[in-house]
Amino acid sequence: MNTDAPSPIRPTDDEARSLARDLMNKARFAALGVVDPESNAPMVTRVAFGTTPQGGPATLVSDLSHHTRALKANPAASLLVGEPGSRGDPLTHPRLTLQAKARFLRHGAAGYTEMAAHWLRDHPKSRLYIGFADFSFVLFDVHAAYLNGGFGRAFVMTPADLGL
Amino acid sequence: MNTDAPSPIRPTDDEARSLARDLMNKARFAALGVVDPESNAPMVTRVAFGTTPQGGPATLVSDLSHHTRALKANPAASLLVGEPGSRGDPLTHPRLTLQAKARFLRHGAAGYTEMAAHWLRDHPKSRLYIGFADFSFVLFDVHAAYLNGGFGRAFVMTPADLGL
Numbered sequence: 001m002n003t004d005a006p007s008p009i010r011p012t013d014d015e016a017r018s019l020a021r022d023l024m025n026k027a028r029f030a031a032l033g034v035v036d037p038e039s040n041a042p043m044v045t046r047v048a049f050g051t052t053p054q055g056g057p058a059t060l061v062s063d064l065s066h067h068t069r070a071l072k073a074n075p076a077a078s079l080l081v082g083e084p085g086s087r088g089d090p091l092t093h094p095r096l097t098l099q100a101k102a103r104f105l106r107h108g109a110a111g112y113t114e115m116a117a118h119w120l121r122d123h124p125k126s127r128l129y130i131g132f133a134d135f136s137f138v139l140f141d142v143h144a145a146y147l148n149g150g151f152g153r154a155f156v157m158t159p160a161d162l163g164l
Numbered sequence: 165m166n167t168d169a170p171s172p173i174r175p176t177d178d179e180a181r182s183l184a185r186d187l188m189n190k191a192r193f194a195a196l197g198v199v200d201p202e203s204n205a206p207m208v209t210r211v212a213f214g215t216t217p218q219g220g221p222a223t224l225v226s227d228l229s230h231h232t233r234a235l236k237a238n239p240a241a242s243l244l245v246g247e248p249g250s251r252g253d254p255l256t257h258p259r260l261t262l263q264a265k266a267r268f269l270r271h272g273a274a275g276y277t278e279m280a281a282h283w284l285r286d287h288p289k290s291r292l293y294i295g296f297a298d299f300s301f302v303l304f305d306v307h308a309a310y311l312n313g314g315f316g317r318a319f320v321m322t323p324a325d326l327g328l
Contacts, residue, residue: 008228029254031195031244033206039263039308041240042197042206046259046312064172066310076205080195083247089289090193095210099203125253144203146230148210 008154016155020147020162023096024057027081028122032059036066037073048126049081052139053118055163057081057098060119060126063134075102077140092150100140107136115139172318180319184311184326187260188221191245192286196223198234198241207234212290213245216303217282219327221245221262224283224290227298239266241304256314264304271300279303 010016030049033042045067047059057079061068071077082095105112115137120127129135142164145157174180194213197206209231211223221243225232235241246259269276279301284291293299306328309321 029248031197031208033195033197033208033242035199035206036242036263039240041263042199042242043261043263044195044197044208044242044244045261045310046244046246046255048255076203078197078200078206078208080208080210084193091210091212097207097209099200099205099207146209 009156010153012155012157012161016147016149017157017161019094019149020096020145020155020157023082023094023147024051024055024162027083029083030057030059031080032067033078033080034067034070035074035076037070043067043070048123049079050119050122053114057100057140057142058115058119059138059140060123060130060135061138062129062132063136068138071102071138072104077102079140094147094149097146097148098140098142099144100142103139103141105137105139107131107133112137173320174317176319176321176325180311180313181321181325183258183313184260184309184319184321187246187258187311188215188219188326191247193247194221194223195244196231196241197243198231199238200230201234201237207231212287213243214283214286217278221264221304221306222279222283223302223304224287224294224299225302226293226296227300232302235266235302236268241266243304258311258313261310261312262304262306263308264306267303267305269301269303271295271297276301 027049031044032047033044036043052058077100079098084090084093142159147155191213195208196211197208200207216222243262248254248257306323311319
């Protein structure tokens with residue numbers, strides 16, 4: 001790293017923590033990054049996004065999806081939440097990158113019922129397919145987070161900063 | 165793979181090719197997936213998105229960004245374009261996943277002037293920082309593409325399907 005360059009990283013404060021938590025709470029979809037088992041290269045897809053009853057990030061996926069097969073082969077994942085609206089500069093809109101390990105929560109497993117009830121409150125349309133045998137939740141254990149509050153306002157965060 | 169399960173992949177037709185090309189042409193930002201050199205795990209961030217004069221995917225990045233350092237260490241990348249509007253179900257909105265290798269195009273290199281002129285037509289606000297020494301273009305050589313035209317409408321595409 002060029003030590004002459006000014007660091008773009010600001011010290012994390014409560015305003016940044018609150019913004020990051022808010023981005024997670026409001027997101028209904030995310031960009032999911034996985035390692036493609038066929039090419040060993042990154043692959044980014046759109047997935048539904050929500051939280052667990054404990055506030056952790058989660059998604060609901062089908063076994064038929066490429067990203068689901070990838071996460072079964074390698075649980076390393078990243079999620080980007082915080083979608084720009086249709087107006088304004090998208091690069092000034094705040095967004096949060098999470099790095100995490102994926103864990104599957106299948107029908108019948110301990111905690112599934114509570115997770116499904118929590119999910120359906122925020123994702124009522126999932127009722128159409130949540131019961132299908134090939135659908136399961138993926139819970140993400142976050143180990144690092146990066147908040148970009150807009151051009152030049154970057155923060156490196158811990159799970160504790162997100163209340164996790 | 166479970167051969168009892170119906171394949172969600174449809175045969176690629178001209179309508180799908182046209183939709184994929186349209187998503188690339190209209191996108192002004194994307195979710196970029198890279199391999200984080202610090203953790204060797206995927207990392208997804210938001211970047212500006214545009215095309216080269218030849219129609220290939222491109223972005224404009226700062227050397228200060230984490231994803232830039234990652235792409236210098238490992239050029240394997242993925243891009244997700246096709247942002248849902250503020251209304252409707254985001255998972256029924258069409259989107260395109262690209263898998264590619266990143267190539268840097270710096271100030272003064274052959275083709276830089278043409279690329280910058282092309283970029284500024286679609287990204288006029290970039291004029292504020294495109295001249296900074298730490299900014300450069302990244303051009304992506306696509307090797308695979310996946311179009312999701314909405315729930316259950318998936319296509320596996322080649323660069324030729326995208327006119328590349």
